[in-house]
Amino acid sequence: MYKQIKNMACSIIITPLLLVSSLSACSGSSGNTATNTTSSTASVVSIDAMTSVPVVNGSATKGTLYIHNYGNKPVTSLSFGLKDASTSSKLKSALNALGLSLSNSVVDKQGFYLNNPELCTTLAAGASCAINFTTPALTVGDRGNSLVTLNYKQNGKDYTTNQVVNYQYASSSALNGVNFTGSLTVSGVQKTTSHVVGYLLGGGVSGSKYSNVNVTATSPTTTISNGFINGQEVAAGQVIAVEFAVALQNDQKSFVNVVPSWASHSSNKATLDSSSNSGTALTLNLTPAQNTVNLLFGNIPVLTAPTTSAAVINVTNNGNSDSGGGLTVETDNPDLTITNNCSTTNLQANAANSCTISFSVAGYTPGSATVTFKQNSTDVGAQSVIWTNNTPVPAVYIQPNTSTISFGKGQTTPNNSTVFTLTNVGKAPLNSTNYVPINDAGFANWVQDGSTCGSSLAPQGVCTISGHFTGTNNGDGKLYYKANGTYNSVNYSFVSLPLSYQVTSVPSLIITPLNVNMTLLANGIESIVQQFSVNNSGTDAAIINTTTLSTNGGTVTPTITANNCGNSIAVGQNCSISVTYGPAATSLSANESGVANLNISYHGGTPDTQRTATDSFNYNLVGNDSTVIVGTPSATNLSGSGTQVSPFSGNSKLNPMQISITYTNPSVNYPLTNFNLNTNGLPYGMTVDVASTCPSGSAVANIESGAQNSCTLVLNLDRGLLTNAASGGSVVLDFTTPTATWTTPLGFYSSAGNQVYVNYLQPTVTFGLLNNNGNFESTTLSMTAANESMATSLNINVSGVINWLESAPTNLSSNCNLNSSDNSVSCNLLSTASGSISYIMPNYLQTGESANIPLMFSVTNGEYAYLNPSYLFINYIK
Template sequence: MKSAKIIGALVLLISQIAGCSNGGPGASGGIIPFSPFSAAPALSVNDMTSVPIVNGGNTAGKIYIHNNGNSTVSSIRVGLQNATQTSKLVHMLSLMGINLNSSIADKNGFRLTNPDNCAVIKAGASCFIDFVTPSLAAGQRNSAVISVDYTNSKQQSQHYQSIVNYAYVDSASLTGVNFYGGSVSAVGETGNVKYVTAYLLGGGTPGTIYNNVNLQISNVGAVGLANGFVNGNQVAAGQVIPVEFLVKLNGNKPTVATVTPSYGETTQTIKATQLLKSASLQGHSLQDGLGDSLLINLTPAQAQANLVFSNLPVLSLESGTTATVTVVNNGNADVAAGTFTVTDTDGGTHVAISNNCSGVIPAYAASSCTVGFSVNDATITGSDVVTYKISGSTVGSDTLYYKRNNAFPALTLAPAPSAIAMAKSAVVESTVTYTITNTGIVPLTGISLSSNISSSSMVTTFNNITGTCGITSLATAFNLNSGASCTVIGKYQAGGSSGVGYAYLQANVTYNSTAYKYSSLPVRYTITAAPNLIFTTPAAGVTPDITTDANGFESNSYTFTIQNTGSESAILTSYSLVPSGAQADVVPAIDASNSTCLQTGTVAPGASCNVAVKYGPIVATESSNESGTLLMTFNYHGGVPDTAYVESTAMTYHLVGNDSYVGVEFSGLNTESGTGTSAGAAFVTTGKASTNQGVTLTYTNYSQNYDMTNFNVNTNNLPRGLQASGSGTCPTGSSTATLAKSSSCTIILTVNKADYQTVGGSTTFGGLIPFPQASWWVNTNSGTPQGGFYLSGALKNAASATGFYLSYTQAQLTSTLSTNNGQFVSTNLTMAVTNATGYATFNSTVAGVSSYLESAPVAISGGCTANLSGVTCPVWNGTSATSGVVSYIMPTYFVSGSATNIPLVFGTSSSVYVYLNPAYMFINYTQS
């Protein structure tokens, strides 16, 4: 029965698929109905740069899908426009649970390998679909259209389309690590977070490895790494890496952020299994090169269209004379009917254009439309520069190449990068490399080039020509064999005007007495002439938070850093913390004394300034936890024309109510000097004093509401040499007590001087000595438990200190033997005292040796007295030290080979504390 059901389902599906137009779910003419929505949909697909097809082989990539809504989206269907009939059948069967192979391919061979991977996406989450491109011949380009269909939380069918462009790349013609595809855009309302994908490509010959690759982001307040790459990795020649970026649309104006790959030294010919590794390359700090940058165009706007176009393929006229471009609007405003137009340089001589996008082009990529191109003469070869416009303003450009594979010339010119950004009248130039390929079947001689720039006031020239074509001037002719490529490298110089435009090269060649002209793909340039304040702290995607306890003395702060990345000075009008939503009783405030930004100051291009925000002290009567959100907002103007701007970023804050809080204060106990507040001002204690010395800690219950029951201070983790005295009033060990609100108790910590006599001459007890932790229960006045068990974290005092500093020093008695180990008649013991200033008079002592020797020791010097019962030497008279020397006479009755160990145990004759170095030793005697 099960097999019969499957066969029936197959028949039904085949009949359904046969009746559909080309396309999977959501494709033009597909089986899923939808209508555009005026509000942003829950799901979005990353806009991405073109995918490089390295040396023509298949390339793997990723399509990221984000759920920007507040609920889980299920039953998501991902498809391809122009999917093959077999792919559509297999995919529909997989949705029914019949998993033959869920991958989908279009008619060009572009394949989604796991389209069912994103069937369910939780709110705020994302997932990705893997794809593999088809192989391409040199000079070829193509594209695929992705569709995403689902039902939203209002049970409405929604549809989203995305374009994946891909093109042939000869990796050997490139050097270093580069972003391929030039630029990508993010459009949305101010404060929105978007995601984009770009493709990182390793150039050079096979086996080349670029070490310590890092992605340098010009605007870290707006752009951050999200997925796909970790700074410090290696990248191999020919390796393609999809990198996802988080983009935060701050401010109220369009800006451009650059992401530039930098790389260190290169290595050659390593094993394939080592092509990408996260090896520990932190030592490779030398940056040998910078690659082509990615430009991310950020457009914060309430209503702004953003058109994305599929590649114009290179037409082989033997196979067909038509090409189609798909147009998708992933902005947040519709393109009005009749405002989208297409122009070209051919002017209708050889290429006819059919604009099928004359109606409304809906926002949020809700549908797509197409522009058709038809070459009316299948015997010619050439190119046509195409320009896309909305209401007369250029929004995109491309080049249509068409050729016939017989004895006709055919050239393609591909720029890298395909987008550049410069400040007007800047000294810095932008380098662009054009790869020129002879895609025809005949060699070409006498090729010359010319530069075309849409506005010479924005970009003045393309000069400083170098490259493998062997020319230093565009007018210098060169030759190129069939199938061969070479590069022309030059620099574009910014002019005195700002704006956006396009530049391209044209190749001129004569073949069989006929002149031909070929145009490159365009380079989009952005020339800026405005201030552009961005937050470098915090970085993109980071919302800072300040949390402060309401205890009457604690305060915390955060510092914002703003930088002017524009080409004109930013003139500050004001800056402030703007409330966003409900606020606490006490809110953070700007700390002007620690801020370098002036309220009406000027921030020069490239300069930065800081604004410090402080939270606290907060009075201890604030007993409830509260929080809020503030916007750090800068108002400024500048540029030509003088324009007003706003830049802001959010911060959160939390007020921790004083329902149960312990504070600690400290003071010295019989200490010599010091305040205990730093290592340089530690409490000083010494061994010369016989009294207890140390610190008194006062624990206070700062709660205004509750007593602390079962209160206990844990003194079990004190450093060696420090001990809790029994004279304190706080309970320790297994004891507990109630610490009433606003009341205090004490812990007395003293130096264990007797213990430290065998340890060393001095100690700082490891530096900062943290206040011992306390624990308690909180009850209401009626005795009902309130809040449960509390264990303090790092306790603080009124100055926010979490501990104290204490030092201990003592005199040192050093004892040495003149001779030891072996046979000798006698050996001299010398006892010397150091570091005894301030000590009262004391003697050194040695225990008696009557149980070990028959001859009494003999005093040699230093005023010592010696006999078998012991030795006493007056080593310190209160002002100066005297070394005592005593001779020990060895026994004479031992037989040959006998050995003995005679212990000497040292001490002092008074109640002072001295480091005994050593506390004891052995005379090691052997009869020979």
């Protein structure tokens, strides 16, 4: 029989590295960076680990959860929940009253929403889906966490997995450019592929945009999986959840840096800077690991002194071994009260359960502490805690943009690629301030490139310090920043937790392409040749020991027929290996399948270490009896050829956008009886057209033999559905051609699918508020369209305020018009890509009372754009 071979997912562990800082009056303190992980194993569903979500200027921000079934069996009855969840809330009721249905959404007591869990209810083997969430609004410098729970069924059994989502305040104007937030560690069994999410933030003043933005990994085994299309625009304030597929080829530790870059920066289409620029990178630390306990901690928010309601963080074990209990929490300040509900909890593997730790202070004096988490007496993480009230004292967080960074000996990271953000969450300025870097090791030189920090940091003020490294010697080091200043004749000193850096001299061989599927017809003539490229993406030469190809069965198997890699591969150099499959004799009538491993054993680096790189691929022999030939996909109104190098590309201007795939029966002996295509794994936004002649779903048909009989599957890219795609305005719709099944007198057959690559780009409109979450006379709503050239018209409607505000919106930009009947506003963002509206706060509230004033966004009927977000609340306190 001809069987479809899928890679079995093994242990995959993903670690978000915490971004935390420490503060003290008169003297500084610091702690260790936490290393926490998320794991998925065979037949397990996992929610992608992610960097902390930037809550732009404090307004609620939309993010994305990507969910993967890493097993080889389907899962059903997916049900999402939140810890401390509620089916209703004041904000949800307000939106429902305005006609925005959130009937399926879930909200927790922090105000964290799961927006559209109905988009992900079943998952085929190896498939993925995505849903959106919205963070709560945050005050300057604040942070928080929520626990997402996913229940599902597999083989009639119930399973649960969890994911901690961290979020923190981010000022879009504090840092120009397009930048990633945070870093991740990806650990797992060699030859597996995992997925992680790095949040990308467009910085700068409202209305500015960056064109021809690209996200480039230093290793070709790390690729964009969803959420971003290279070459697109990014607007200031825009948050993008970029999902990456990370293939783990090597058996030793290595790292990948993912660098964002752009060609030009403009404001209202006036070019400001035409030079090439790069932003802060996402560092992925790749670490083979199994049977480990890996704890992930939620962000500790800013506390109020005294604390009336304790702040709670969630903790999960995202590793692949139970913890057995033993988690302790220590603090360097006795004023901080810690209630550890995790000390005796056996945190189960694969985040099957969770526990909580709460923090509070009883006194009225503002202060801070460093909190250290230990598992069986071993440090596993650290965070800082600040508590404030109306007492006039400064309180400053100092936070690096990433917790870890890796680079080679002799290498220099890009200018301004490492950034420390300073935020004063206190009620008094830090005056006469000086900022001092502390490099605790001689393994790298730190060069400060720029700073927006002056001699005084005002309350609620944010500034940044940026710079770069040059590696001088192999080793690990830490960089701190200390801010020393005064207020009211009292000295204060604030210290960041360290940015850990690693300087290496190690080779790292990468084999491409990935996910090869060699299919051979047993006709006695044909053979298939696949060329593999080998690249040294490391920081030292690789010395080759052996190159082998192992297979796991079959009458005919692939073999290595050419190899020009020689005895060594220098840094950045390439070589090639050719693998040939076939020919196969016509006497072979049975279909066969197998998995081959191309293994390169090598060594090098300091210290000299033995390493192995492996690329696995499928090979399939089509016997000379019954098979299906899947034709090369063709497209209507889509550019490209559907390959990885040249994907099909569409946009919201085009209609219809269709992909056609022909399935042909070449057999002269057997019809394809009860023929069916399994289209359940198609990505969201892609539908089967009524013009299709191939049966799918529950339908079956017979395709006769002897005359090259065939049917054609026609797929549509649905522009309406894609405006709601959870991955955002840049949608990656890669899919495997639907598997065909049929029967003959010899039995049941199935065909392997081929990968088809599809991109879809639509305008994204980003909204933000100048003032929010406090007392102010008025606030300004800004909106900026990116990739608006993908639309024929783009009119944004803003409504919802008529029952909350006493005055009509004012100071409308020239491309916006007021509807006086309901105080809604319509803005044409095709003529001018940005717009603004001012809102005057109401007078009917009493001092201390608050109002949540909704702003709802929509596009005119017949127009297509992704709205980020689709609503905002003005959180006003009288």
